[in-house]
Amino acid sequence: MTGAERVPPTATRRLRELFEGPRIIRAIGAHDALGARLGERTGFDAIWSSGLEISASHGVPDADILTMGELLNAARWIADAVRIPVIADCDTGYGNASNVVYMTRRYEAAGIAAVCIEDKPFPKLNSFIPGRQRLVPISEFTGKIRAATDARSDPDFMVIARVEAMVAGLGLEEATRRAHAYADAGADAVLVHAKGASPQPALDFLAAWDRPTPVVVVPTTYYRVSAAELEAAGASMVIYANHGLRAGVRAVTDAFSEIRRTGSTESIEDKIAPLSTIFDLQGVSHLRQHEDSYMRTGGDVHAVVAVIDGLTPAPPSHDRRALAESQVRNLRLGGAQQVSLVLGPGAGLxxxxxxxxxxxxxxxxxxxxxxxxACSDDDQVVLVAAADTLYDPELVRRLAAHPGDIVLAVHTPRPGESGLDPALLPVAFGPPEQDGFDMTSAERVVALGSPAAESGSAFIGLVRFTRKGLDVLRDVHARMPFARTMADALAAAAAEGNHVSGMEFTCGWSRLSASGAPTLATR
Structure with missing residues (x-):
């Protein structure tokens, strides 16, 4: 296998490779998939599935109040959203060594690259909360480490031992003693934790560290130290554990306060992410790719409405907007995935x-x-609708489902119905033909316009095209520049012998006259 054919490493293997590499690993904390994607996009090497952030996002303290299942579910969403490794903050392992075995198997199965457990008793208390910061005996915690390393099935899955001695006020010597024991028990890395404003305790630990086991640091309170300084001191990984949450709280509070103060969002629109960015982070582009690749079955419908004054009887301008919105709604309810409104010269909408x-x-x-x-070469089915007519969604649905290449929606009068609206185009049908689809639902159109005036049926301005039908229309347009309207082109296509079908409806539409009044009820 060549280098170009090499299978990309798994997240667990990638994390191992990062620890084996020459530079410090930069990890950023997250509590959900969106935050993880932001971390990945801004160039971090790994994601820290933060217990503090996840707990805060649920509105509860970071004190083992959430269950393992709740924290695991958050970590799973994070791991599914990114390609970089995810390290899960697993507190104390959710109990004793037996709990740690179960925890390790579940997190490994979820695609997490590493778990980190700390040497406090269950339930723990967040290291930065004043109060009890007790530790378990070294022998108890080394048992948990052995349980975790024995429980994993992938040798690349990492177990990180978090040393809380300096947080508990026990000093560098105790922290070093515990870290040695944890490394000897099989921990793949040790995380030394400190909470003072100075980085010196962490730097002193790194200076004293004499084992090959990598050291991880979390400079939450000693934030002035740089990653480069920590790398020079011997740290293998730096975790910025909760900064996404804290930045978000400040930014959201400021935005909400400004909206509440001003009564609008105008003053913050240039300070917040546009919806396009959110859609991008959500993976909408991938959704579109999936639809194009797997969901194009010939039934995708693009509806085109030509709002062109002078070419069709147009309602008053103050009614056009409401009509267009009703048209779009009904066309979508009838199955159109996309609707295009084509405006005439100078026609605002x-x-x-x-x-x-x-x-x-x-x-x-x-x-x-x-x-x-307005039509695209990718369109599978196109409905072209008159600008002055409203169609019932069921009518739209039935027409869109017909298999013909060019199918007109045709009104056939009911018994006792008065004459046709003179603005409509009469339609004449030929004898039914068997051409591979059900001719009981559509008949072949042989003429549109004045020669068909005695037929009693009329085209109501809605027509269905397949890609093949659109090719016929384009050919007519290219050869007959006098065919200015859709009706002109359809009449020419039928007269030339192209298969144009008519699907008959007795109701389900209404047309607005120039005065804005409907000329035919939808009953």
Missing amino acids: ATEAEARVLAWDETWSTELDAVLR
């Missing part, structure tokens, strides 16, 4: 609808040209 709005381009010459430009 201030809408909150979830749609792509395309302003008129000077290179577009006709309504048909604009509609075709």
Whole structure:
């Protein structure tokens, strides 16, 4: 196997390699997947699944109040979100040596690269909280270390022993004595903890350390010391254990206070992450890739609405926005994954609808040209809808599901219904044909326009195209520049013998006249 074909190392192996490397490892604390991704993106080598941060995110003290399952679940989400190794802060191991065996197996199975346990009794108290900071006997803790190392199935999975002697006020000598015992018991690294403002206790420990076992430091309170200084002193890893949480608390408090003070978010918009960044961190781009790769079954629907004054009877401008929003809503409810609104020259449309709005381009010459430009080569199914008509979602759904390449939604009058709206295009059907799909739900259209005036049926402005159907439309557009509208092109396509189908509906739509009044009820 060549170097180019080498299988990427697992997270556990990668952490081992980092400890075997020449430079200090930089780890950042996180309590959820989002924080872990931020740490990875900013260049940290590893993530510390912080017991303090996870406890705080649940609104409880870091005092073994959360269960192992709750802390494990948070660590699992973190490990799933990043490719860099995750080190789990496992407090005291959640009990005695038997608990540590269970804990080790569960964390290793969850994809964690290392667990860190500390030499305090269960339940512990966070090292920075004033009060009891008692330690367990060395013999008890070395038993936990042996239990953890024996329980792992992957020899690269690391067990880090956290030494709390200096936090408990017992000094450098006791810290060194305990660290030696823990290394001798099989710990893969020792984490020496201190909580004074000076880095000197940690530096003194590093100076006295005479074993090959790597040393990890956590400069939470002696924050002026740099990673380079710690590396020069012999530290193998530095953990910034809770800074993401603390930075977030300050930033969120400031943002909330400003919103409460001003009554809007205007003054903070340039200080907070845009939604696009959140979507990026969530992996929306991967979601889109998955949809494109695995979910394109021919049923994806792109609906295009041409809001073009002069080419179709347009409602008053104050009604157009409400109509467009209703159109977008109904088209989406009918199965359209994307809706595009194509605006005519100078036609503004201030809408909150979830749609792509395309302003008129000077290179577009006709309504048909604009509609075709709105379509993509990736579109599987395209619905083109009239700008002045509202369609019931069920009508949209039924038309979109039809397998034909070009299928018109056609209104067939009910018994006793008065004559057709003169603004609609009459449709004439030919004899049914068996061409591989159910002809009981659609008939072949042979003519649109004045020759079909006696048919009693009419095109209601909604048509379905497959990619093959769009190719027919593009061909008509290229050869017949006089085909200005969708109706012109459809009439030409039918007249040339292309298979254009008509799906009949007696209700499910309403068209607005120039006055804004509906001309046909949806009952």
